[in-house]
Amino acid sequence: MVRLFNTKRGLLALLAFATIWFIILYYFVSSAASIVTSNAFESMAHQLFGALGLSALLDWPVSEYAIYWLVAVYFFPVFSVLACSDQICSDKQRGTLRFITLRSTRLELIAGRYLGQLLIVSILIMLTIAATVILASVRDTALFGESVIIGAKLAFELLIVVMPFIALMSLLNIIVSSARMAIVVAILFFGLGPLIIAFIKYQLGQEFYLNLIFPGGQINSILSQNGLDGSHYILPLIQTVVLLTCSHILMKRAAI
Amino acid sequence: MSLIIEVENVGKRYGDKQALEGVNFSLNQGAPVALVGPNGAGKTTLFSLLCGYIQPTSGSIKILGHKPASSALFGRLAALPQDAQLDPRFSIASQLTFYARLQGMSKKLALKDTQRVIAMVGLQDASNSRPSELSHGMRKRATIAQALLGAPEIVMLDEATAGLDPINAKEIRAIVAEHANDVNFILSSHDLSELERLCDQVLYLESGQLKQHTDLNSKESERFITLRMKQEYPEILPSLMAMQGVTHVTVTQDREYLLSIAITQNTVAIELELLTMLHKNNWSYAQLINGKTLENQLF
Numbered sequence: 001m002v003r004l005f006n007t008k009r010g011l012l013a014l015l016a017f018a019t020i021w022f023i024i025l026y027y028f029v030s031s032a033a034s035i036v037t038s039n040a041f042e043s044m045a046h047q048l049f050g051a052l053g054l055s056a057l058l059d060w061p062v063s064e065y066a067i068y069w070l071v072a073v074y075f076f077p078v079f080s081v082l083a084c085s086d087q088i089c090s091d092k093q094r095g096t097l098r099f100i101t102l103r104s105t106r107l108e109l110i111a112g113r114y115l116g117q118l119l120i121v122s123i124l125i126m127l128t129i130a131a132t133v134i135l136a137s138v139r140d141t142a143l144f145g146e147s148v149i150i151g152a153k154l155a156f157e158l159l160i161v162v163m164p165f166i167a168l169m170s171l172l173n174i175i176v177s178s179a180r181m182a183i184v185v186a187i188l189f190f191g192l193g194p195l196i197i198a199f200i201k202y203q204l205g206q207e208f209y210l211n212l213i214f215p216g217g218q219i220n221s222i223l224s225q226n227g228l229d230g231s232h233y234i235l236p237l238i239q240t241v242v243l244l245t246c247s248h249i250l251m252k253r254a255a256i
Numbered sequence: 257m258s259l260i261i262e263v264e265n266v267g268k269r270y271g272d273k274q275a276l277e278g279v280n281f282s283l284n285q286g287a288p289v290a291l292v293g294p295n296g297a298g299k300t301t302l303f304s305l306l307c308g309y310i311q312p313t314s315g316s317i318k319i320l321g322h323k324p325a326s327s328a329l330f331g332r333l334a335a336l337p338q339d340a341q342l343d344p345r346f347s348i349a350s351q352l353t354f355y356a357r358l359q360g361m362s363k364k365l366a367l368k369d370t371q372r373v374i375a376m377v378g379l380q381d382a383s384n385s386r387p388s389e390l391s392h393g394m395r396k397r398a399t400i401a402q403a404l405l406g407a408p409e410i411v412m413l414d415e416a417t418a419g420l421d422p423i424n425a426k427e428i429r430a431i432v433a434e435h436a437n438d439v440n441f442i443l444s445s446h447d448l449s450e451l452e453r454l455c456d457q458v459l460y461l462e463s464g465q466l467k468q469h470t471d472l473n474s475k476e477s478e479r480f481i482t483l484r485m486k487q488e489y490p491e492i493l494p495s496l497m498a499m500q501g502v503t504h505v506t507v508t509q510d511r512e513y514l515l516s517i518a519i520t521q522n523t524v525a526i527e528l529e530l531l532t533m534l535h536k537n538n539w540s541y542a543q544l545i546n547g548k549t550l551e552n553q554l555f
Contacts, residue, residue, distance in 0.1 A: 101325060
């Protein structure tokens with residue numbers, strides 16, 4: 001938290017984040033919402049969102065959230081991979097970890113850094129939700145109450161989505177030696193991983209459900225926000241627990 | 257005296273390289289202990305094992321009765337690992353306060369203790385500076401300060417004075433000497449005269465093996481006198497050999513003589529005789545050491 005809000009590098013990253021979200025909210029969410037709600041484009045938007053299986057999003061009273069959700073559900077996982085790429089790498093490289101491990105266990109270190117990153121991403125999610133609430137309320141003040149309720153629900157959904165992504169970066173931080181390398185490995189994991197799994201499946205002719213190891217596997221099914229139940233949260237939560245357990249096991253044996 | 261460190265048959269292998277092999281020793285509470293050895297001998301590996309940064313390939317280690325890195329050692333074992341740096345983005349005081357808080361101190365106590373250790377290493381004027389704004393020596397002193405937080409029972413300093421100017425190195429030695437009665441220091445350094453001044457015991461590592469575990473206060477080493485002359489005097493060697501009670505004289509290095517004294521001989525009488533002889537011949541000496549220098553004991 002201090003690193004993000006009290007260091008030059010952190011504040012610059014925060015400024016970049018704010019700029020990106022200003023563009024998204026101002027040019028896409030705000031203007032797209034007015035298009036969606038206009039009579040001329042209503043039928044076209046229904047056809048388009050219907051074709052994508054997302055027509056349930058148009059039923060939300062706060063239409064800004066339809067665009068917000070579509071952007072945020074893909075933005076925040078990618079952002080988490082980038083923003084959480086240095087959980088312990090630089091401390092390990094610099095030797096600072098040696099001072100810390102004389103005063104805390106490795107489990108505390110892994111859990112503390114993970115929860116810290118999760119808290120940061122949660123705060124940023126809340127900020128973007130708050131900005132969307134303001135946008136919707138400016139358009140129609142009567143929407144304030146509804147937008148807060150939907151916003152809270154979406155914030156919770158987004159939090160569940162990003163949890164395994166942050167846990168994956170925790171694991172990569174233990175395996176590799178730099179934040180940049182952690183991002184590279186994450187890109188290879190998401191880029192080449194499905195190809196390798198498809199190849200294994202093709203060669204052996206059997207389904208091993210290996211695709212379950214990829215965080216974000218449930219995103220496509222939660223995108224429409226239609227008929228969601230608790231089972232959609234199970235996969236990301238299991239992935240988070242498994243990734244953090246692996247991080248702990250590796251960290252216990254790691255040389256620092 | 258209670259046992260503080262117990263190392264049993266410890267080995268550490270990095271791939272094909274055996275960094276440490278069959279290391280056995282135990283240390284009791286007491287005066288500082290020196291860890292000596294050539295580059296690549298395994299000193300830093302042994303330090304890292306004792307601090308729990310790495311796991312041994314074989315053997316077992318007990319620190320104050322606990323495994324290294326055990327939570328029972330937090331605040332009781334402190335260390336200055338070689339080349340470890342503080343985070344360059346935060347002030348020294350804030351980082352030390354954070355470490356003190358991790359050790360379990362209250363916020364108020366952590367702030368107070370931070371000021372205490374910063375003053376000990378003479379960094380009062382730089383306490384709010386970030387490590388990136390400080391010189392190498394000042395950064396080193398800040399890392400030494402973190403090892404002194406709280407009331408540790410064991411403090412391991414790996415090359416603590418390396419890179420420090422003579423005045424600051426002297427300050428660090430003074431800190432070690434001042435606290436040697438309350439804290440068990442384990443020091444690694446290439447400066448043998450420094451270790452000789454501070455330590456009573458020496459662990460000598462070579463090629464990953466513990467070659468010697470020497471007690472510098474042992475009676476055996478007192479049957480020697482080391483004489484260092486200011487200049488070269490060609491006639492001094494025969495004169496030294498002719499002295500009564502001197503059984504053997506070795507020229508250990510340029511202008512340095514190691515006199516072996518017969519067990520039956522009174523060492524003090526020889527010292528007086530030696531000084532008288534030097535005075536009579538108008539030979540200037542630089543140093544007279546009771547016993548062998550650490551360098552001569554080890555090599």
